[in-house]
Amino acid sequence: MNKKWQIYDVDEEKVEEISQKYNLNKLLSTILVNRNITDEKEIKLFLSPTRNDFHNPFLIKDMEIAVERIIKAINEKENVTIYGDYDVDGITSVTVLKSFLADRGLEVSQYIPNRLNEGYGLNNNAIAQIKDKGTKLMITVDCGISAINEIDYANSLGIETIVTDHHEPGNELPKALAVIDNKRKDSTYPFRELAGVGVVFKLIQAIGIKLGLKEEEYLKYLDIVCVGTISDIVPLVDENRVITKLGLMLVKQTKNIGLRAIINTCRI
Numbered sequence: 001m002n003k004k005w006q007i008y009d010v011d012e013e014k015v016e017e018i019s020q021k022y023n024l025n026k027l028l029s030t031i032l033v034n035r036n037i038t039d040e041k042e043i044k045l046f047l048s049p050t051r052n053d054f055h056n057p058f059l060i061k062d063m064e065i066a067v068e069r070i071i072k073a074i075n076e077k078e079n080v081t082i083y084g085d086y087d088v089d090g091i092t093s094v095t096v097l098k099s100f101l102a103d104r105g106l107e108v109s110q111y112i113p114n115r116l117n118e119g120y121g122l123n124n125n126a127i128a129q130i131k132d133k134g135t136k137l138m139i140t141v142d143c144g145i146s147a148i149n150e151i152d153y154a155n156s157l158g159i160e161t162i163v164t165d166h167h168e169p170g171n172e173l174p175k176a177l178a179v180i181d182n183k184r185k186d187s188t189y190p191f192r193e194l195a196g197v198g199v200v201f202k203l204i205q206a207i208g209i210k211l212g213l214k215e216e217e218y219l220k221y222l223d224i225v226c227v228g229t230i231s232d233i234v235p236l237v238d239e240n241r242v243i244t245k246l247g248l249m250l251v252k253q254t255k256n257i258g259l260r261a262i263i264n265t266c267r268i
Contacts, residue, residue, distance in 0.1 A: 014038065048245075069137065078136045082139050084140075097141060100217075141164050141197075141200050144174065145163060180203065195234045197225050198225065
């Protein structure tokens with residue numbers, strides 16, 4: 001196979017200017033220039049993102065509806081099931097939301113479909129099982145945006161559904177109580193490339209703000225959020241970069257037993 005390499009024509013003058021102005025080495029300055037990151041604010045966000053660089057989660061469509069419904073479930077100790085996916089993004093999404101709700105005093109169930117027998121996404125047999133367990137509210141993570149028929153079925157069983165997803169929707173959105181997906185055609189949120197677990201993080205951030213919690217009550221999950229974000233190979237820019245930067249700092253001192261076991265096993 002013949003490969004044709006395309007090499008950037010480097011703006012050496014701009015590289016030197018950024019290197020001198022921000023006290024950066026030439027390699028890093030070249031990367032910034034090649035990525036057209038030359039504005040001071042953009043450079044700062046790229047190199048040193050902070051918790052203040054997260055966007056307001058309530059800018060996401062249907063977030064207010066979802067938050068109010070979940071707070072109602074917390075207050076009334078409702079039977080809630082999180083419906084996830086079997087990949088790293090899906091499992092970390094379930095973990096983060098389940099753990100956050102447990103910290104709020106709400107123990108929830110989870111359903112992760114079998115990769116071989118059920119495949120990706122919602123299915124009616126699973127929804128029927130979830131109904132049999134007395135579930136009133138189902139929250140999908142990393143799936144659900146294309147489950148038009150399945151969510152209609154859930155509605156027919158009296159299950160309310162909140163969809164959180166990051167995949168591209170079709171021409172029709174599912175008739176869920178709330179559909180949180182920044183790739184909705186009517187989305188005005190500043191960033192559309194969050195992983196599924198990133199969308200879940202924005203959900204718990206919004207709940208935390210609404211409940212008046214300290215930032216640490218949702219930021220502490222960034223170690224798991226960053227693992228799912230990196231594993232899903234989303235672009236590490238904007239909020240994904242903030243998640244990754246802050247999350248990797250937490251990974252070094254994580255208290256998550258599973259993550260710590262993986263780190264020790266890999267001798268990282």
